[in-house]
Amino acid sequence: MTQATRRERLRAETERDIRRQARALLVNHGREAVTLRAIAREVGITAPALYRYYDSREDLLRHLCDDICHDLEAELYAALAPLGEDAGHEQVYAVCRGFRRWALAHPQEFSLVFASPENVIGSVGPEDLLKVGDQFGKVFLEVASRLIAKHDHPHGEEVAEPPEVLHNDLRAFQQVMIRTVTARGVQVDEESLHLGAIFHILQAWVRLYGHVALEVFGRFPLAVSDPEPMFDAMLASLLVPMGIEE
Amino acid sequence: MTQATRRERLRAETERDIRRQARALLVNHGREAVTLRAIAREVGITAPALYRYYDSREDLLRHLCDDICHDLEAELYAALAPLGEDAGHEQVYAVCRGFRRWALAHPQEFSLVFASPENVIGSVGPEDLLKVGDQFGKVFLEVASRLIAKHDHPHGEEVAEPPEVLHNDLRAFQQVMIRTVTARGVQVDEESLHLGAIFHILQAWVRLYGHVALEVFGRFPLAVSDPEPMFDAMLASLLVPMGIEE
DNA sequence: CCACTTGGTAAACACCGTTCACTAAACTGG
DNA sequence: CCAGTTTAGTGAACGGTGTTTACCAAGTGG
Missing domain, CATH: 1.10.10 (Arc Repressor Mutant, subunit A)
Known part of the structure; x- marks a missing residue:
C-alpha cells in the first residue's frame, strides 16, 4: 500500500x-x-x-521551532538564488543581511527559537552535530565554509591557530561541515577547510548571531533611531579581515 | 515623623x-x-x-530584573575593588570576565533580564537614557569609557568616524556616559570621549554581550567541551585592536 | 464481517492571574 | 481617648491553563 x-x-x-x-x-x-x-x-x-x-505543548513548540528554522533556511536560499555560484563574497553578505532582515521581520519566531532550551527533534547522534543549539546558523556556516575552502584566504593572511583545547571539538565540527558542503556539490577537504578556518567561521557566526539577537531583543544600551549602520559596521569589521569584501 | x-x-x-x-x-x-x-x-x-x-505579576518580575541588575553591578564592582584606579586595562578585562562568569553562574537570572521586553521601572526621561534596554552593560560601559578617555588610544590608532546617521544618537549617549564617568570622580569631556570612541565602546559591548548571551542560551552551533578559550579569543580580538592589552 | 486502530469528546484534576467585597488591625488627628 | 481612615490580608469567584482518562465512533485491514 x-x-x-x-x-x-x-x-x-x-x-x-x-x-x-x-x-x-x-x-x-x-x-x-x-x-x-x-x-x-x-x-x-x-x-x-x-x-x-503531539506528546505535550513543549513537543508542539519544538516542532514549531523546526518549522521556523526551515522557513529561515528557505528564505536565505531564495535570497542566494539570484547570485551565481562564483559570487561567494556576495553570498556571505547576502546571508548575513538576510538573516538580520528575517529576524527583525519575525521577532516572535526568532525569540521562540533562541530562547528554547532544546530544539532538537528526535535523538542526537554523531551524525547530527550540526543540530546542536539551533539551525539558524546552517546556511551561513555552509556558505562561509564553501567560500573559505575555495579561496583559502585571498589576502594570504595567516590565521591564528585555534586554542589547543578546542581541537577535538573543532575537528568533529570540521567533519560535519566538510560533509555538508560536499553534499552540495563542492569538494572540500581538511586542508582547504582547516581548523583555523573553521574556528574563524565559528567566531564570525557567534558575532553575527549575537549582534542580531541583541537587536531583536532590544538589548542595545541606547535608543538607536537607525540600527542598520551599526549592523553594517559590524559586518565590515567582521568580514573584511577575513578577506571577504563586498 | x-x-x-x-x-x-x-x-x-x-x-x-x-x-x-x-x-x-x-x-x-x-x-x-x-x-x-x-x-x-x-x-x-x-x-x-x-x-x-505589586500591580501585577509582570510588575513583580520587573522589580526582580532590577534586583538582578543591581546584584550584577555589585559583583562587578567587587571584582574591581582589588585593582587600582590606574589599572584600567585590567579593569576592563576583569569586567568582561566577571560578566561572563556571573552570567554562566546565574543562567535563570540572566535569561529573565535578557528576554524581558521592558525592564525599566518608572518613567524614562532624558536623564535615563542609560536605562534603555537593560542595565547589564552599565559597569562595562563606565570602565571602558573611563579608560579610553584617560588614554585616548595609546597606540595612536585612528578610529573610524561613526556613520553619520548615528551621530545624534551617539551624542545623546555620549552625554550620558560623560555624566556617569564624571560622577565617579574622573573628568572627561567630549574631546577625550569623542563620538568615535563612544561608537567603538558600544560595538565592543554588543559583541561581548552577544557572545555571552549565545553561550548562556546554548546557541553555539557545536558542542564545546570548554568554551572559555573561545571567550578569551573573542576578548583578545575585541580589546587588543582597541589598545587594551592585558 | 470483525478485531483493532485511530481521532475526537467530555469530565475531571490541579494549577494559573486577577478582581472584589469584606474584616480586622494599625494609624491619624481632633 | 475615640472616630474615621488607611492598609494588609482573606475567601470567593471568574476565566483561563496543561494534562489525563474513559468512552464512543469512524476507519482500516485481514
Missing part, C-alpha cells in the same frame, strides 16, 4: 492546520498565546485531541 | 521577603515557577495579598 489512506491524508492535513494555527498565534500574540486550547479552538477540535499529534 | 511606623517596617520586611522568595523560585525552578501562588505560599500569605505590593 503506497497510496495514503484517507485517514492518513486527513491526519496530515490536520497536523498542517495545527502547525499553521499555532504559528499564527505565535506571530500575532507571542509565545504565551500559543496555548493548546487556543490552537484547538482555531482548528475546531478540543485541546485533548492535540495529544493525538 | 521621620521614624518609620511599625506598619512601614513590616511592609518593607514583607516586600523583601516576597522578592527573596521570588528570586529563589526563579533560580531553582525557572521563570515559569515564579507564580504568584508559589511566592505567596513561601511568604505565608495568599496570592491576592501580593497585589498590595
Whole structure:
C-alpha cells in the first residue's frame, strides 16, 4: 500500500492546520498565546485531541521551532538564488543581511527559537552535530565554509591557530561541515577547510548571531533611531579581515 | 515623623521577603515557577495579598530584573575593588570576565533580564537614557569609557568616524556616559570621549554581550567541551585592536 | 464481517492571574 | 481617648491553563 489512506491524508492535513494555527498565534500574540486550547479552538477540535499529534505543548513548540528554522533556511536560499555560484563574497553578505532582515521581520519566531532550551527533534547522534543549539546558523556556516575552502584566504593572511583545547571539538565540527558542503556539490577537504578556518567561521557566526539577537531583543544600551549602520559596521569589521569584501 | 511606623517596617520586611522568595523560585525552578501562588505560599500569605505590593505579576518580575541588575553591578564592582584606579586595562578585562562568569553562574537570572521586553521601572526621561534596554552593560560601559578617555588610544590608532546617521544618537549617549564617568570622580569631556570612541565602546559591548548571551542560551552551533578559550579569543580580538592589552 | 486502530469528546484534576467585597488591625488627628 | 481612615490580608469567584482518562465512533485491514 503506497497510496495514503484517507485517514492518513486527513491526519496530515490536520497536523498542517495545527502547525499553521499555532504559528499564527505565535506571530500575532507571542509565545504565551500559543496555548493548546487556543490552537484547538482555531482548528475546531478540543485541546485533548492535540495529544493525538503531539506528546505535550513543549513537543508542539519544538516542532514549531523546526518549522521556523526551515522557513529561515528557505528564505536565505531564495535570497542566494539570484547570485551565481562564483559570487561567494556576495553570498556571505547576502546571508548575513538576510538573516538580520528575517529576524527583525519575525521577532516572535526568532525569540521562540533562541530562547528554547532544546530544539532538537528526535535523538542526537554523531551524525547530527550540526543540530546542536539551533539551525539558524546552517546556511551561513555552509556558505562561509564553501567560500573559505575555495579561496583559502585571498589576502594570504595567516590565521591564528585555534586554542589547543578546542581541537577535538573543532575537528568533529570540521567533519560535519566538510560533509555538508560536499553534499552540495563542492569538494572540500581538511586542508582547504582547516581548523583555523573553521574556528574563524565559528567566531564570525557567534558575532553575527549575537549582534542580531541583541537587536531583536532590544538589548542595545541606547535608543538607536537607525540600527542598520551599526549592523553594517559590524559586518565590515567582521568580514573584511577575513578577506571577504563586498 | 521621620521614624518609620511599625506598619512601614513590616511592609518593607514583607516586600523583601516576597522578592527573596521570588528570586529563589526563579533560580531553582525557572521563570515559569515564579507564580504568584508559589511566592505567596513561601511568604505565608495568599496570592491576592501580593497585589498590595505589586500591580501585577509582570510588575513583580520587573522589580526582580532590577534586583538582578543591581546584584550584577555589585559583583562587578567587587571584582574591581582589588585593582587600582590606574589599572584600567585590567579593569576592563576583569569586567568582561566577571560578566561572563556571573552570567554562566546565574543562567535563570540572566535569561529573565535578557528576554524581558521592558525592564525599566518608572518613567524614562532624558536623564535615563542609560536605562534603555537593560542595565547589564552599565559597569562595562563606565570602565571602558573611563579608560579610553584617560588614554585616548595609546597606540595612536585612528578610529573610524561613526556613520553619520548615528551621530545624534551617539551624542545623546555620549552625554550620558560623560555624566556617569564624571560622577565617579574622573573628568572627561567630549574631546577625550569623542563620538568615535563612544561608537567603538558600544560595538565592543554588543559583541561581548552577544557572545555571552549565545553561550548562556546554548546557541553555539557545536558542542564545546570548554568554551572559555573561545571567550578569551573573542576578548583578545575585541580589546587588543582597541589598545587594551592585558 | 470483525478485531483493532485511530481521532475526537467530555469530565475531571490541579494549577494559573486577577478582581472584589469584606474584616480586622494599625494609624491619624481632633 | 475615640472616630474615621488607611492598609494588609482573606475567601470567593471568574476565566483561563496543561494534562489525563474513559468512552464512543469512524476507519482500516485481514
